Amino acid sequence: MIDDYLQIEKNLRDAPKPTRLVTTQLLISAVAGFFIFSAFCVLRCRFPNIYMARMNYLGVSNRKFMPPVLSTKSLFGWLATVWRITEADILEYAGLDAFVFLGFFKMSIKLLSVCWLFSVLIISPIRYYFTGDYDQSDGDDSSDPKDPSEATDYHTYLWLYVIFTYVFTFITEYFLMQQTRKVIQYRQNILGNQNSITDRTIRLSGIPPELRNERALRESIESLGIGKVAKIVICREWKKLDLLFKQRNHIIRKLEIFWARYIGTTKNPTFNIRPFVESSYPLTPECPRYRDEEEGSDSTHAGTTSDADTSDYEYGSNSVVEYQASPTETNPFGTSFGSAVYKKRPQIKLGFLGICGKSVDAIDYYTQQLNVIDEEIMVARQRHYPATPTAFITMDSVATAQMVAQAVLDPRVSFLITRTAPAPKDIIWENVTLPRKDRVLKIYYITILTGIMGVAFIFPVGYLATLLNLKTISKFWPDLGELLEKHEWAQKFVTELLPVYLFTLLNFVIPYLYVWLSSRQGFVSHGEEELSVVSKNFFYVFVNLFLVFTMAGTASNYWGYLSDSKKLALQLATSLRGLSSFYVDTILLQGLALMPLKLLITGHVLRFMFIRANCKTPRDFKELYRPPVFNFGLHLPHPILILIITLLYSVMSTKILSSGLAYFVIGYFVYKYLLIYACIHPQHSTGQVMPIIFRRIVLGLLLFQLTVAGSLALNNAYLLAMFLIPLPFLTILYLWNFERNYLPLSFFIALRAINKDTQVDTDPQSSAGVRATHPLTNGVSYSSLRSSTIDERREYNQTYEYPYLVQSLEGPWLAVDGEHVVMATKDGTVRKRFTFEEF
Template identity: 80%
Template sequence: MPPPLPSKSLFGWLPIVWRITEAEVLEYAGLDAFVFLGFFKMSIKLLSICWLFSSIIISPIRYYFTGDYDQGDGNDKTASDSPSEATDYYTYLWVYVIFTYIFTFVTKHFLMQQTRKVIECRQKVLGSQKSVTDRTIRLSGIPPELRNERALRDTIESLGIGKVSKIVICREWKKLDTLFHQRDRIIRSLEIYWAQYIGTTKNPTFNIRPYAESSYPLTRDSHRYRDDDEEAADESISTENDISESDILDYEYTSNTAVEYDADSSTDSNPFGTFGSAVYKKRPQIKLGFKGLWGKSVDAIDYYTQQLKVIDEEILAARQRHYPATPTAFITMDSVATAQTVAQAVLDPRVSFLITRLAPAPKDIIWENVTLPRKDRVLKIYYITIITGIVGVAFIFPVGYLATLLNLKTISKFWPDLGDLLEKHEWAQRFVTELLPVYIFTFLNFVIPLLYVWLSSRQGFISHGEEELSVVSKNFFYVFVNLFLVFTMAGTASNYWGYLSDSKKLALQLATSLKGLSTFYVDTILLQGLALMPCKLLVLGHIMRFVLIKAKCKTPRDYRELYRPPLFNFGLHLPHPLLILIITLLYSVMSTKILSSGLAYFVVGYFVYKYLLIYTCIHPQHSTGQVMPIIFRRVVLGLLLFQLTVAGSLALNNAYILAMCLIPLPFLTILYSWNFERNYLPLSFYIALRAIDKEPTVEPNSQISSGNLSGHVLANGVSLSSLRSSTIDERREFNQTYEYPHLVQSLDGPWLAVNSEQVVMATADGTIRKRFTLEEY
């Protein structure tokens, strides 16, 4: 468990969070959290060095020649307002060239250092795992003649790669999906009426006595009485294999009598809500007419219990039917090394046949998409991709026009009356040109990414992990193009469409725009870093659930879902820090103020996100660290823009020779990126065979002392000793299989009560106490 936090100190959590090591981050939050926090640490180191050079060398030299500590302070005469007008050459600009090279190579050094650390950690952590996920591949493009287990097994094993342990061929189980959706609606309605009958409480501190001290009626059809012998026999009844602990509770039919439960809050505190002592003598009734507004009145519990019985019979019958096979299968090999070999191999000489990929974790699979026919899934992928592109282009127009608020000259051109008004009232001008754009920028940063999350969830991805990586790419594209390029160019250019379409003018206009927007970006970065970032500690979205949803909670299942910990989505949290780092790099030789605000942003963000990932949020996806290539490519893009911007700034001051001195930098940066794609990218997706632990000393989910791993030390002092016997993914995936859940899932009854460890469910024979398994948290 993570170290406890002080309860009476406002800032006492800071040193505790700081002392949590990288190995502990791996143990408590997984490899993706390790990569995410490593990006923040890398940014802090990088910006600290840039800030030191800028504050000690660049800004003093600039102040000596121009009288301005930062370029763009207002009195700066080194650049004109129009890209077409060049000013005199200033001798101090040679400093820009030197430090553009220095900052580029410093960024490359820290980025490659972080990449190597992630790869080494990834190889050691994933190479030591032995879960079913690490031994399984996903095979797509299976031809019709191989869509049966025997033929597919023989084909794979005939290749001489290794032995197959298990094959699960995905089928078109859409009918079962529909039945389980109907069952979920029925069982939730049944739970509502059970809660009305036996009572619920908004003060969740009730204890349910587990045995014959309490009784309740199931339905009016339950007329069977039990004698002592029957009760003793029933206590020995076992439940499904996946129930680790269960008790059969006694019951008897008690028509027209109240049911009483013990409500002694001092013995057991239940944070999820249970039924208490408030009961109804009369069973709830419903009308069978339209929306329950008219028609015959019947007993609600009996009605939905009968519906549940009917739907369960349909499900049992549907499980026995034959369903057409899809061209997708999950193949579990006999070892991790075999799975990695197969995943990296080309199995078929034909195009688009027998395509191998590493499989997502069983709990991570979106089975509704897996069971879709191939043409339906491909259709979803294409039309959501088209919609996403249309949405991205459509937002260029409102963002472009809203960005005209950044500059009074642009406002006067588009809205002359508004420009005249603002020119007469200085306070209104400062509000419209300085504060309002910052709030608009922040609001769009918050709202639009949620739209891309929703679009990605409809795109037909096989797993939540693939969906999350797609959200990262979509959201970064939006914030970079719409909220940076368009917002920046439109803020100072009267014809920014012409500049965006002309690569020759892009560098000049970008340099001019950034010169005039330094105050805007300082305000924006400080607002997000110092004002909004600490607010994330409150997890406002989760708090709003209590404000808006708690009053609507009616059943124990509702309370259980209400108290689930918030999920951490890297697609929502990673793109904005990436953009902030790019903006800070663009200004690194021009503005010490933005370097200072960017450094403060990442320092505050590191503590905030470390706290959230360790103590507050969960990241349920199988953690593989595949977000690192996304970070690498975006930072390289930032470097290219940085070099282009400095070249444009030099050209604006007639320093064409100095601008030409920067020509080698983009080519060196592209070569640097090519080296990553060729040599480092495969290690970011696969595990090297030599890195796989061939003879594991411990089984997954077993417990050993940390001393057994004390010798495993990664680069930069990262120790794996605290990983103990297994990783967080191994513990989550213990005893999981790739069976289609609706084929093997137990048909549990309605929930009557729940606490942090187990649930009381109604069955046809009484009640059962079922303990939550680890993956259900």
Template identity: 45%
Template sequence: MDGSLPPNDPRGRPTLVMTTQLVIAGSLGLSAFIAFCILRNQWADLYAARTIHHPGLPPLPKSFFGWIPALYKIKEEQILEHAGLDAFVFLGFFSMAIKLLCVCTFFAVAVISPIRLHYTGNYDDTAYGDYISKTFIRIINPGTGRTVEDPSSKEPEEYSAYLWCYVAFVYIFTFITGWFLLRQTHHIVRVRQSYLGNQNSITDRTIRLSGIPVDLRNEEALKDHIESLQIGQVRSITICRQWKELDNLMNRRRKMLANVERAWTEYLGDDGAKRSARSVPIASSLPQSPPIPLRGDDGSTPLLEHALLPNVINGTVSYGHRRPVMRIGFLGFFGKMVDKIDYYTARLEKIDQNVKLARHKEYKATPVAFVTMDSVASAQMAAQAVLDPQAYRLIATNAPAPHDVIWPNLYKSRFERLIRGWFVSSVIALITVALFIPIGSVAALLNPETISKFWPALGRALETSTLLNALVTGFLPTFLFTLFNIIIPFVYNGLSNLQGFVSHADTELSVIGKNFFYIFFNLFLVFTVAGTASNFWAVIRDTTQIARLLARSLKQLSHFYINLIILQGIGMIPFRLLEFGVVFKYPFIKSFSKTPRDYFNLYKPPNFNYGLFLPQPLLILIICLLYSCMSTKILTFGLIYFILGYFTFKYQLLYSMTHLQHSTGKSWPMIFYRVCIGLLIFQLTMAGSLVLQGAFYLSALLTPLPISTFILMYNFYKHCIPLSNFIALRAIRQHQDRPQGSHTLDEERERNQVYINPNLVCPLEEPWIADPAGRIINVHFD
């Protein structure tokens, strides 16, 4: 017997599927990477957008591949300086995952797989065995012409020696993972305390008070009360009021301002608007030019239908454009014909008058206020203290950054926010249940026999074509899995924005939690454990079967997860460099862009949302941990995923994307707990795997590991969570003296900012009008 497999043998299919997936993913990834290397310099406005506003960024060579080693040499201190704490924590997670997987892969290649190969003939512990390992054995043993015996033919004592290897390495990998988690935690805490303790931003000196009693809802009374607590002097207080009327007026004004700009662009043409997009450095700083008059040279006012505006080009005035007109009746089909520019401008001026009146009104105070203290230490003491003996009164928390505050949500009542939270949770629960069917359908595509039952014609085609079989059962499920992973997170992001969080950072952290729950529960647990109806009802009837079902399903789905990580890492990660979504949307958004403001927003760098980008790497790391003792291939491709992801996200966070949210690295506790959950499932899975092979005693030996993992989580909660939320007083005192003129990224970003609703104080913007030369001009009516 030469060990060769017959045609269409299921044991040979995973190898063909993996080869096909490597070819497809490699082609996608390589083409995207080469395209990025070519376009990086040609489309610098997109792929190096942050260099415009952050000239201090480390320069990257313009050579084809020269940017890669230069990017690698950028140190953590530079990441912290130019991208902030959130980027430091995010990239630190990737760096930790790379080190962890390097160690696990080394042990898997050097110890676990050779032992498994000796005892079972399989390099990986899979459902069908490993055709590659059998071929390898035939190569190194050409004289014998046989493969290693099936494990069932071995004596129980001899086979249990191989299973002891599993027990040992479950312990080893658990403690290695815990050690890396604690090591990274201490590193992040140390850097965070040093970074925040070394700055004196308005955010660090401000607390948010909620539950303010009625008798303290004015600035003087609240200031006197806070100072009477002897925790420091109060610099300023902003009591949030019911500014909904003013907010609605400003929203109407922004829409009317857009109408005025579109009317002017319709009159002048959009050539100047296109040219102006690159000439506006920032939205709040527009170049000023002499106003263009709206009257003729003789002082007369042109008729509405035939009014002409002078075109000012290089000092020469010429007439020749017809002013746009419109009907003001129902849907623009009925009513009086008016000049569009005059009509919208008059309405804008009317709204401006209402805004000025609204800004001087007295509004009802809410039980929420921002209190800025005289020092960081005072604010931190207040945020950690119990300020009132009654429950739900004077609750102090760290304030979000001024630019991060979502003001309309601050004066929503606690009841309204509670209702919104329950509504969003209910919608997410409905989506979770509704996704059972499509995810189960994806699971059905993995098995040709199942396909033959529901679609006999396709089943027969799969039997006759090995390539089609590989594409349908290998590439298609991972592609659909990826498609689900792209679409649903945006839905959850939209739902989180409706929930009523008081800051964009809180919203982003909520999106991380929601999307991880979706990707972990729906796309992993449901897909893996309850991928079929029989498995689902087995779990419902007897929850003690979860470990066995999980172990059995993971072995059966090992090749799927190999193909998934190949597609995500080698195929999709390079596409993130291309910012394919932004490039894809660009022509559609550009087709609707008319005004200078539209074109300016078109060239703004996209926002990096950790809620959309963090959950998937977390799941990939958990999958790698689950298969760390069973599949060397998954560990290897997982390592490649994190290496490519580190370089990709490092480039984006530093050079091409902005991160407007400000959570000061608070995503790390979420990462820590979720990796610990992965450890618990890893231990449960390995216990179930040993039970499946009859090794009940060895399975019982793993009992201490979940206990140690819970101890690790409790230790983190008890000792590290406070340091992840607050600034230690000792850290503040240690860094009071620093070089003159040095500022952190947060201080630069928060310079001259105050805690006040922008609609109360922001200047009423003039329309952005561009002359044919592309210069932004101001238009005033005589």
């Protein structure tokens, strides 16, 4: 062991000395965070339709399902309202997935608060008494003897490390299991009381050719005696329809642009898509509103005016009618406007790139193309398409669907594999309709590409870590090293602050690449895609931005230690000791500055800055005001890594415990606001991200125990290190217990949890029928059990039919009139109730 230690010392670069810039970083982060937070408070009042976009998304008809309205008159009055939002409110307004995500932050706050109290009141005072350092890494390294034989005097205080490694491990496991049980309990209660089509549907894959028709498949399933089949939708290779609708959407966009140009956006306010009122809240009646669910109302003709009144707006009409309205006269769409004026119909040239050739009426030209493509679609819908081995089967009850989803239907391998179905709007039909071999090929080659990229990122991350050390900088960039030696503050910035900012930049940029890769992997639903992004991004931040970065930060030959498990604990402990100040700076920057920055939803605001000027049609504005989508794959992995890093240092550094606690306190409040008021998460909420959180935290516990053992070995406290040997085995047993007993409840609904007396309400907006409280609720006050849940409201009137087979062939949008979309059709103009469709 001593030889290993000496070898590590030989290969160590000069470890970065504990920084004196922690105060500077704290000041920079706090000042930046304060200004960002102040800017958000001002902008929220000025632009409520951007920063409270989800309120508009829910719409007027969903007022009773909305969170408390935030005042736009007070800069800071909204803080108390958000603070008072309870867990039951989160479930009611944002769904189960948001509850799990925010529950992870709340659990981390409880866990780190207890650890912080032990550290402040017991560990640090005793360590200060024996070593003169409040944290193990404080001051110079005089408290850590370079000669292991000199470490004997430190055994007294090192007993604390053994004791509190056990204590912190058991505390973490207690809070983690408590949160897991809570999530499972709420999950079973909520999903067991739901009766949406998603809860009654399974996805069946591996269907043999002889069963790829509805009659044979129905008879095969019902013959098993499990239950009755309500409906079967066999997925087919509808790629031809996909291509036709892509062409149709392109034509619709072109047609809407020329209609907007013809009708105008200033002279005639009827056809001007009016943004949400940005100076007051609640919304005024004329503002467009996004709805959480299909309303089921049919399109109706807008008025009873004569042909002369409406001919100017007919589909493809080439007539221009002079129309002069009085100030009080109403148009065919129910809104008043001033005076219409003569306007020349737009023309296009049919030659090369539209710059030469014959000039034709643009509206007539694209209307004719639209009519042709619609006829092709009608013909294509009648064709026969080869069946794929995938089908969506809706059973007669939730209980039947759950039994089928958990059953093994066929004795052959890879035949008749059952899974719970994603929500209809969550399905990526483009992937569902792919032949099986094409989808499997996409999954494999994206997985291989992801692994190659993970290895490739090791090199830039390793070189980034060289900035932590002046000696390495001088080796690679002699001139820069010489300059930094002459200027102490420049040296401190480059070796201590600059790596923090570059590290944070990598954390921000690379995850989006994994989001794009997952979108090309052939997943059947957006929910599966999102869970895959969580796993990919955590793998990246953990391996590349933590493990490799930590090793490369102090060791010149870290490849050898990554491949030698015998030396891994020693190297990890040594590296973490040298990088403690770096992680303090990083967590402070992430928590105090970048967390408030998330409130500004910068990406969404940039859309208004750079895209709004290019919005030409009502549909463009509708998409512009669409609330940003909250992707757990982008937001969850890094907080898990922060918790792991904080746990690794929990017995060694009170500063990191304090920084981590502040990070999660601020993060909980920020994400609560985003999920309740600003962002949407359109996927069907199932809480399946909880197993991912559980497994990653257990991995962090194992590393924590390994790190403490390595730290004890570096101090020649081999006997104390041996006392930690049982702890990893207990942790693995803890994980095994979760996998065996808790994991099934994270994916399926227990049959006893299904409320047979749940009222099947045909209108989820109605609250007249109060749901019965299920015995398993155990007195939990959950408001969604008294009415429809967010998923039931969102999935009302949805089916598993392939959208392009049943979707109405609507005309171009001319305007958004109140809560209705004004569209042009072959029969004139119609008004249809406005709905929000994310996918």
